Amino acid sequence: MSRVVVLGAGLTGLSAAWHAARDGVVATVLERDDEAGGACRTLSREAYRFDLTGHLLHLARDESRALLRRLGLGGAFRRHRRRAGIALAGTVTPYPIQIHTHRLPPEIRRDCVLGFVEAWARGDESEAASFADWVRQRFGEGFARHFFFPYNAKLFCAAPDELTADWVGRYVPRPGLADVVDGAFGLYRAPVGYNATFLYPRAGGIRMLPDALAAGVPGLRLGTAVTAVSLAGREVELEGGERLPFDVLVATAPLTHLAALAVDLPASARDAAARLRGVAVVNINLGVRGPAPRREHWLYVPEPRFPFYRVGLPSNHGAMAPPGCHTLSVEVSVPAGRPAPADLLARCLTGLEELDLLADRGAVEVVAEARIDPAYAVFDAARPGAVAALRDAFGAAGVVLAGRWAEWKYSTMEDALWDGAGAARQATP
Ligand SMILES: Cc1cc2nc3c(=O)[nH]c(=O)nc-3n(C[C@H](O)[C@H](O)[C@H](O)COP(=O)(O)OP(=O)(O)OC[C@H]3O[C@@H](n4cnc5c(N)ncnc54)[C@H](O)[C@@H]3O)c2cc1C
Structure with a gap:
């Protein structure tokens, strides 16, 4: 039977090993932290629980519900209707701002509505060269200046014209003209967007999800950092010097980190990793x-x-x-x-x-x-080429890259669960 090693026990790595175990393959999962979950974790301090920032579950696929049931989490989550707002100009207006300008000062409301109408009238559907152009095309100058540009500059530590637009599709809803006009007059709109409702555990924080997966992963080794990967030698080296051979390596750690770990990665791929932001x-x-x-x-x-x-x-x-x-x-x-x-x-x-x-x-x-x-x-112009070069280099060595970081992408917990399932299929054909 082939030896499968999974690098990282975030949701992707856990899901890969959990699915492999269902097919009778016990993968060894190496996680440097003392607990599983990666970005999806819950800290306990006194009587308080804190997730590593808001982790709300959005399920777009029917089979995700079935997976939750198989994990014993069928009744563990409660559905909530989103209550989100935007704090701007001394007030709070409901999210998304595009259909809720009525609470904003009149000058900002005017900028937003006028800009939207102008963009609507231009009807430019061409492929946008940057995130900045994409926002101007779809939402106009006012929404760009008052919300999208400052918000995304802060989030990505980058100017909006340095960013590309190939990540935004499902995350940023575009309203119709009537919606924007209604929103300026405070007329009620039903919540829109991929996160109009979300699921959250009734108790215990979001770590319930990785904990449920981890319970079905017999080969999990916590507190075990991988310090080097030999692609040609097909082995990983662990902190403390232990060496572990593999037939298949499923890697879920950040590409930049993987490039540093892989001792025999071609120089061109190492250069590609240096271009990722x-x-x-x-x-x-x-x-x-x-x-x-x-x-x-x-x-x-x-x-x-x-x-x-x-x-x-x-x-x-x-x-x-x-x-x-x-x-x-x-x-x-x-x-x-x-x-x-x-x-x-x-x-x-x-x-x-x-x-x-x-x-x-x-x-x-x-x-x-x-x-x-x-x-x-950060989705910038360098990202697609750099990711492709790294995918080629690791792919040529038989490494399966999976999850948010090994693909350097914007993705959800649900994506991680299915990325892991896909990696398990590749690792245990
Ligand atoms: C701020 C923030 C908010 C988010 N909010 C939501 C949300 O509301 N809803 C939603 O669906 N999704 C959300 N997500 C996305 C979600 O958290 C991720 O898509 C998912 O957790 C990624 O899982 P992963 O396993 O691919 O990566 P990770 O969770 O990063 O797992 C990688 C693992 O590899 C381990 N590792 C790295 N290097 C080594 C090494 N050398 N040796 C051993 N182990 C190593 C790490 O410790 C880590 O545990 C959010 C993400 C962030 C960052």
């Missing part, structure tokens, strides 16, 4: 006494004067705080591999106070900081 997310979580300051599940914060791009209120959808308390989850992007500014926590607390999300610093009982690095791939 990503951002890390510094996630500052607060456990706070008292009721939540707002009802939303999360707020987008586009204005550059705030260090964070999003603030979550996770205890509004999950059992994350003790009775009478709530949690806040603040997300800040920095370029991958770079440290966060030393005064970040202080600036975040000030920002939360300005947004009326924190009334009393003395009520903060717990601060739990986490770093996800990388957290988001």
Whole structure:
């Protein structure tokens, strides 16, 4: 029987090994952290629970529900109707802004509606050269200037004309002209977009999902970092010097990291990895006494004067705080591999106070900081060529690349579950 090694016990690696086990193949899963889950984890601090930023489950595929049932999670999730807002110009307007400009100051509302009408009249359906062009074509100058450009510049630590538009399709809904006009007058619109509703565990945080997978993965080795990969020798080296041979390696760690681990990767592929850009997310979580300051599940914060791009209120959808308390989850992007500014926590607390999300610093009982690095791939002009070169180099060596990072893409937990299933099929033909 072939020896299958999986590098990484995030959702992709766990799902790959779980599916392989269902086919009778016990894969060895190597995870450097002391717990499984990767980006999909829940921290426990005193009586509070904090996911590594909001992790809400959106299921687009019927078979995902069946998979949850097979994992014993059939009744574990509750469906929520999204309550999301945009904090802008001293007010909060519902998400998506495209159909909710009515709460914004009249000048911003005018810019947005006029820009949209102009873009609509131009009717330019040509392929956009950049994310900036894509936004101008579909939404117009006003929405671009007041929301899309500052928000995405903050999230991706990059100018909107440095970004491409090949990741946005399913994530950014385009309304019709009547919707935008209705939205400017405050007429009710049903929630739209891929995340109009979401599933979240009734108890315990999102780690319930990786925990359920891990229970069906007999070959899981936690606290086991891979320090080198020999492609020609078909073995991985572990911290401490142990060597582990493989017939098939399923790699789910970031491509940039894999390129550094692979001792005999061609120089051209190493150069390709150096061209990939990503951002890390510094996630500052607060456990706070008292009721939540707002009802939303999360707020987008586009204005550059705030260090964070999003603030979550996770205890509004999950059992994350003790009775009478709530949690806040603040997300800040920095370029991958770079440290966060030393005064970040202080600036975040000030920002939360300005947004009326924190009334009393003395009520903060717990601060739990986490770093996800990388957290988001930056889709720029260099990305497609670099990913293709790396895919060729690893593919030629028989390595199966799977998941968000091995493909350097924007993807969901559901995608990770099926990426893992696909990798298992490739690894155990
Ligand atoms: C900020 C943020 C918010 C998100 N929100 C949502 C959401 O609301 N809904 C949703 O559906 N999805 C969300 N996602 C996406 C989701 O988290 C990911 O798509 C999914 O968790 C990716 O899983 P993965 O296994 O591919 O990668 P990862 O989770 O990154 O797993 C890779 C694993 O490899 C391990 N590893 C790396 N190097 C080594 C090494 N040398 N040796 C051993 N192990 C190693 C890592 O420790 C990690 O555990 C979000 C992602 C982020 C970053």
